[in-house]
Amino acid sequence: MDTYHFTRDIRHETGYDLVIAGGGPGGCGAAISAARQGARVLLVEASGCLGGMGSSGLVAAWSHMSNGKHSVIGGLMLELVETMYDRGFIAPTYDERFWTTIHNRGLGFNAEGYKLLLDELCRASGVEVRFFTRVLDAEVTDHTVNGIILHNVEGFSFVETPTVIDATGDAILTHACGAAIRRAGQDTPNIMPPTLCSLQTGIDYKVFNRGLQQEAVDRALADGFFSQPDRHVPGLFRSGEHFATLNAGHLFDADALDTASLSEAMCQGRRLAWEYNEFFRKYVPGCERMELVTTAALLGVRESRRIVGEAELTADDYRARRTFPDQIAIYCKQTDIHVYAPTPEEYARYHKEFEEADLLQPGEYYGLPYGILVPKDWKNLWVAGRCCSSDLKVNGAIRDQPACIMMGQAAGTAAVQALRTGQQANTLNTQTLVKSLRDQGANLP
Numbered sequence: 001m002d003t004y005h006f007t008r009d010i011r012h013e014t015g016y017d018l019v020i021a022g023g024g025p026g027g028c029g030a031a032i033s034a035a036r037q038g039a040r041v042l043l044v045e046a047s048g049c050l051g052g053m054g055s056s057g058l059v060a061a062w063s064h065m066s067n068g069k070h071s072v073i074g075g076l077m078l079e080l081v082e083t084m085y086d087r088g089f090i091a092p093t094y095d096e097r098f099w100t101t102i103h104n105r106g107l108g109f110n111a112e113g114y115k116l117l118l119d120e121l122c123r124a125s126g127v128e129v130r131f132f133t134r135v136l137d138a139e140v141t142d143h144t145v146n147g148i149i150l151h152n153v154e155g156f157s158f159v160e161t162p163t164v165i166d167a168t169g170d171a172i173l174t175h176a177c178g179a180a181i182r183r184a185g186q187d188t189p190n191i192m193p194p195t196l197c198s199l200q201t202g203i204d205y206k207v208f209n210r211g212l213q214q215e216a217v218d219r220a221l222a223d224g225f226f227s228q229p230d231r232h233v234p235g236l237f238r239s240g241e242h243f244a245t246l247n248a249g250h251l252f253d254a255d256a257l258d259t260a261s262l263s264e265a266m267c268q269g270r271r272l273a274w275e276y277n278e279f280f281r282k283y284v285p286g287c288e289r290m291e292l293v294t295t296a297a298l299l300g301v302r303e304s305r306r307i308v309g310e311a312e313l314t315a316d317d318y319r320a321r322r323t324f325p326d327q328i329a330i331y332c333k334q335t336d337i338h339v340y341a342p343t344p345e346e347y348a349r350y351h352k353e354f355e356e357a358d359l360l361q362p363g364e365y366y367g368l369p370y371g372i373l374v375p376k377d378w379k380n381l382w383v384a385g386r387c388c389s390s391d392l393k394v395n396g397a398i399r400d401q402p403a404c405i406m407m408g409q410a411a412g413t414a415a416v417q418a419l420r421t422g423q424q425a426n427t428l429n430t431q432t433l434v435k436s437l438r439d440q441g442a443n444l445p
């Protein structure tokens with residue numbers, strides 16, 4: 001590779017206790033929790049709103065929050081869902097049973113309501129949010145981050161900080177720090193495909209039956225309707241009175257860590273959104289007048305980078321429903337590895353895995369240990385969200401938003417503890433952390 005050496009003096013900023021890269025579920029969970037505990041928090045977000053996949057990605061749905069016997073969420077996540085419900089931002093078909101008693105079901109929400117609430121909560125807790133600002137790099141010495149390099153419309157700046165959280169989903173900051181990473185496709189022949197989600201309106205909910213989607217997909221495939229024979233269509237998910245989120249159109253072979261591939265995937269995703277809109281109009285009762293409102297600003301990436309952490313959550317832990325003395329959250333979503341290619345073999349593999357999946361029974365859950373948030377040997381760096389340390393299979397369970405928000409709350413609280421006690425991320429006293437999370441209402445049996 002040809003290289004160019006770039007040097008210049010840039011703005012130097014100080015005065016923060018914690019800088020967080022990325023304002024998705026992991027980053028917001030961390031920022032609000034740390035700021036409420038008195039930390040001076042800078043939250044750096046590349047887009048113009050908070051929420052990450054839940055807003056810019058139009059994944060306006062929270063997965064499982066109850067295991068059928070009890071809720072698995074607590075703390076900030078519980079506060080978010082209750083507040084969204086009270087303010088009418090949860091879609092009409094859902095109520096509190098979906099996070100207290102109903103077994104393993106998600107719920108849809110209004111992405112604009114979510115953005116508004118996150119703005120308000122950040123403002124109320126004193127988080128400084130910097131939109132349209134990208135974390136580019138970091139200066140590190142001996143597994144310690146001294147500060148990070150940002151860029152926005154004002155130019156570059158170096159922000160000195162004693163603690164840092166990477167909540168970029170793609171582990172952009174951790175990778176820039178030189179910490180060990182697992183890259184998508186490293187251990188598998190292909191990368192799990194992303195999807196560009198979209199917002200749809202004009203659905204007649206008196207007629208529409210989500211259970212009939214698959215049968216319609218099979219009919220359309222038999223007619224040769226689709227440009228790619230993708231049988232795995234998660235489909236429409238009600239997210240408001242008159243609208244729905246559409247999760248359809250796998251972007252096979254797209255690599256979120258390759259800009260050319262990512263760019264191509266966005267164009268392909270927009271094309272597929274129109275194709276699926278047409279499919280629903282033609283084949284699914286109640287969708288005859290369905291209209292595509294918008295596609296997402298962010299590609300729905302399922303797999304890019306996962307850190308190598310102090311601990312790793314594995315499929316064995318999932319199968320054993322393992323709990324941990326230092327667990328920072330519990331969760332109950334099943335593993336979910338999407339098809340890697342639109343081939344009959346892949347669908348057979350997917351269905352077999354899904355049918356034989358070790359689904360959690362009522363009352364079951366597994367724990368998320370603290371060490372999955374800490375890049376191995378790092379002293380003042382944490383991650384929160386999809387890029388946590390987990391094998392691919394179990395990542396398909398805990399990358400979902402409720403788990404990411406709970407990881408965020410734990411990472412933010414751990415950073416505050418480190419600031420107050422001088423402890424390091426990789427040797428933090430986890431008994432103190434767990435107590436502190438419980439004091440904040442975390443659901444840690």
Ligand SMILES: Cc1cc2nc3c(=O)[nH]c(=O)nc-3n(C[C@H](O)[C@H](O)[C@H](O)COP(=O)(O)OP(=O)(O)OC[C@H]3O[C@@H](n4cnc5c(N)ncnc54)[C@H](O)[C@@H]3O)c2cc1C
Nearest residue numbers: 022024025026046052053063135169300301385386400401
């Ligand atoms: C198609 C699809 C469907 C899904 N369905 C569901 C579902 O039904 N229910 C559910 O709960 N979960 C679902 N998920 C999973 C979930 O949405 C994500 O895994 C989760 O949002 C990850 O949270 P995160 O905080 O790690 O990252 P993200 O949500 O990706 O947020 C990362 C944020 O960081 C910002 N960022 C990135 N790089 C930088 C940078 N360098 N500097 C500054 N900011 C940066 C981004 O703009 C973004 O706002 C789905 C995911 C996909 C892709």
